[in-house]
Amino acid sequence: MKLFLQSLGCNKNLVDSEIMLGSLSEYELCDEVSEADVLIVNTCGFIKSAKVESINAILNLHEQRKKDSLLVVTGCLMQRYKDELVKELPEVDLFAGVSEYEKIDELIAKKQNKFSDNVYLQNANSKRVITGSLSHAYIKIAEGCNQSCSFCAIPSFKGKLKSRDISDIAKEVKMLTDKGYYDFSFIAQDTSSYLKDKNISDGLEKLIDEIEKIKGVKAARILYLYPSSLKKSLIEKIKNSKVFVNYFDMPLQHASNKILKSMKRGYDIKKAKEFLDLMKSDDSFLRTGFIVGYPEESEEDFNELCEFIKNEPFDRISVFAYSKEEDTAAYNLEQIKASIINKRLRIIEKIVNDKINQSFKKLEGKTILASCTGQSSEGEFFIGAKPLLFDRDIDGEILINESDFTLKAGDLFYCEITQVKGQNIIAKALKLAD
Structure with missing residues (x-):
């Protein structure tokens, strides 16, 4: 079959x-x-x-x-x-x-249909077939969400936050390292609320302590850090970790306090900037996301967002047009015309693209640690690789065009970035990592 x-x-x-x-x-x-x-x-x-x-x-x-x-x-x-x-x-x-x-x-x-309102939560004993990589795996640490963002319907069909036990997550990671995996991304709808459903306020910090004990983990990162549930102590914990890379994925959604309040995000732009200032360093990677055309977004609100993006050191930025969704608080608000949203998208996409190009350019001339992914997306003339700092698939690919040794998928190695053309990274493989 x-x-x-x-x-x-x-x-x-x-x-x-x-x-x-x-x-x-x-x-x-x-x-x-x-x-x-x-x-x-x-x-x-x-x-x-x-x-x-x-x-x-x-x-x-x-x-x-x-x-x-x-x-x-x-x-x-x-x-x-x-x-x-x-x-x-x-x-x-x-x-x-x-x-x-x-x-x-x-x-x-x-041949039976089935639906349940229970929150599904995997465990370490769940059968799973990792796809797309021999070295990287996503680890889901929780399911559901307790946030009440006015544009999002996820809690209505995913349910309330339900966290996995730290010991169960560590067991899964250990099982995967035994199979040769060494690079992990920890995910949930709202990772920074991890274990708050069990009245533990520093769940991610405790998880970091446990993952750091596992031999074989070369790199780890946490995705979807929501500012409303994020703690400064977690940022410091990541920056001081020898295993977790300085990768900060914090979806902000907007930069206007008026819009953030209407979105029910639970923070203002001052708090977001405080987090960003703490995250910044020479070896940090900052990813975020914004919504354009949220109901009642004025030209002034939009311009605030554009200036904010220009002034903050983001490496990757996702931009989405507002989507009117049933079962959300924003559904009945006064909507913005599609033509205006599309115009704003064209403006902001240019700003975002320039910002991302600047981030890529900073890599030129550097020697970095990377993971071989096999044949590149550009075809057989290049070997593909991912910087260990990047998340899998979404942050970019290294194109290896020169190597004095054989590279195979899953190999961890050092390479020198010889050229950056727009968002194409060309590199020379130097040596395998220990």
Whole structure:
């Protein structure tokens, strides 16, 4: 029996997809839709564009699949719109929500739809097949979210925060290091609230202490640090760690206090700047995200955001057009015209692109530690690599065009950045790391 799985959305979804692959390990994975006996789409239901992508993926797979195959749809979109989609997608054979990943094999065997309002939380014993890397793995430390951001519907279908035990997370990391993995990204909807559901205020700091004890961990980073639940002591903890790199991913969403208050973000721009000032150093990497066109965003608010981006040392910036979502506090606010949002996006995307290019340029001439990813995205003429400081896939790729030794996927090595062209990093491999 052959299996085709398409995972959409964020890397938290990717972990869930890897759990499903573990539960379906008796299947042979295939890349050709028309050859698969079972096809699974793990959907994203966060914003409008993600929902459209998910629906299109489902319909495209249905058009290409062979007769008598089974089309399964699961994930956030299904959980959020289960009643409507079960009725409106006769092309789909089986539906499942976000709590059924470990039981997907049972549901397929029974051809049974299933949805649950329980918060699904994996554990170290969950079967999982890591995809896309021989050295890096995402580690989900919690599920659900207690934030009440006015633009976000995630808590309505993902549930309240539920954290894994530190010992369970450490066990999973130890199992993966035993298999040769040495680079880890810790993720959740709101990582800086980790263990607050168990009345522990410094959960991430305690987690860092535990991960640092595990032999074989070469690098680690924490994604999605929300300013409303972030502590300065955590930033200091990361900066002083010999294992956790100085990678700070803090989605700010805006720079206008008026808009931040309407967004119910729980902080002002002064507090955000205090965190940024503490994060800054010669070897720090700062990632953030902003929403453009939030309801009632004035020209003044937008200009504040543009100036803020220009003045702060961000390395990577994601920009999204505001998406009007049901079951959110901002849904009934006065909306901004799409033409105005698109105009603002064009303006801010140029600022962001210039900022990111500046960050890439700073690498030129440096010698850095990198992880080999195999053949590059540019094809066989380059070997691909990822700086150990970067997160997997999203921050950029090193193109190795010169090496005196053989590099294979998973190798940790030193390289010299010889040239940076826009967002292309060209490097020479120097030597393998110990």
